[in-house]
Amino acid sequence: MPTPPRHYKDELQDWLDQRLDAATCDEVERHLETCAECRREYEAMAWTKQQTTKRFAAAEAPAALREKILQSLRAEPLRAVVATAMPAVETANPAFWRKHLRPLLAAAAVVLLAGILAGVYFLKPAGWPEVAARDFRAYRAQELALELSTGDLKAMETYFAEHGVPFNTRVLDLGMMNYQLVGGRVQQPGARPRALFVYRGPANEKLVCQMFVGHVGELPNGVTLRENKGQPFYIYRKDGVTAVFWQEGAVVCVLVSDIKPEQVVQLAFAKAMP
């Protein structure tokens, strides 16, 4: 019995948006010559895209807005640099800045000075995945000392709260997966502090978790995106180290290890909270 011809619903959009390889393009083209249903679907889609692209004229931003933005960017020459070292505060609106700019800048200047003296390596353009991987390697090489050695999750959370981490750190309980908490430390205290805590697996595998204020939208390209229960996870692999990032409220979380990549991903899937 002959197989009924299949339709090319998904491919039609990919074809329209030029995301198909040449061979599939030919296949779709041939199919459209004989399938009225797909041809209509394509016609409708192509016409709609054309209308949206053509007629959705971009609104011109008010001329005064450009000046206003440039003035605020240039108002304090140090701002651009100072602020990169600050936690990513969720500001209410520009009025917030008008009211709090000077005190914040004063505080940030102190932070910057401390950061410069300490060598603010987190500002390197390498980005978070590289920083997370570097911290993991440093811990693995025993070059990163823990400030608190404990297997007690609550004690670890209290330590972070008392040592300048500006959010309630949720130290993951990985006991069910046979990973035991070993301890932790505050990375880059004072600037954008990161709660760093480490686990030991059943065969002495090492796993590092970090949490800090930020947004996954600031992660660099080169990511593999996975989804679990509607929550996105951002996966980076380099030199045998896997880093899996996800967002929990205003906090970015990352698990890093040199165990099998899928194991790191599954640990993140199991413990992440939307």
Added chain:
Amino acid sequence: MMAASSPNEPDAQTARFEAVAMPFMNALYNKALHLTRSPENAADLVQETYLRACRTFANFTEGTNGKAWLFTILYSIFINQYRKAQREPDIVSMDEWEATYHRELADPAWDDDFGQLVGSELEWQGPEIVAALGKLPEEFRAAVLLVDVEQLSYEEAAGVLTCPVGTLRSRLFRARRVLFVELRDYARKQGFIGGQKV
């Protein structure tokens, strides 16, 4: 590379930021306007986006798409600060509209009607698209704006909306179907198609 190795660097950094970011102000404002539906809120949202972007400029990788990076920040601020406060307009039911779409496609009069539809567009004024787009749920609207208007790749648009590429593709697919039904409906009501033009 340290961010403040010389006293002159902050000015240079601000200038570098401006060179990367300011060319996209109209695009950002356009997107902000369609998200907030208020010129005042759109201006505030764009200004906040630039301030936030400047603060996190160290995280931007030169050579990557600056527009996509700025959209990501803008969308994040919109989600956190504006979306909760604004009332969504009467949103269409995607399933309902897709059912209508399939009926349209199966209509024996399709070929005639579609020909008339394509011919009718010259008589349109433009706001029909805006009105049709406004009926889409925000995530779907954003997908169309980013891909069809701002010409971002699926990967870049998915990054902005912090969703998987597959989700972006599906939203775009469904959004285009709804837009088509809305525009065709408009053309029919105006008498441009269906042989009833007056």
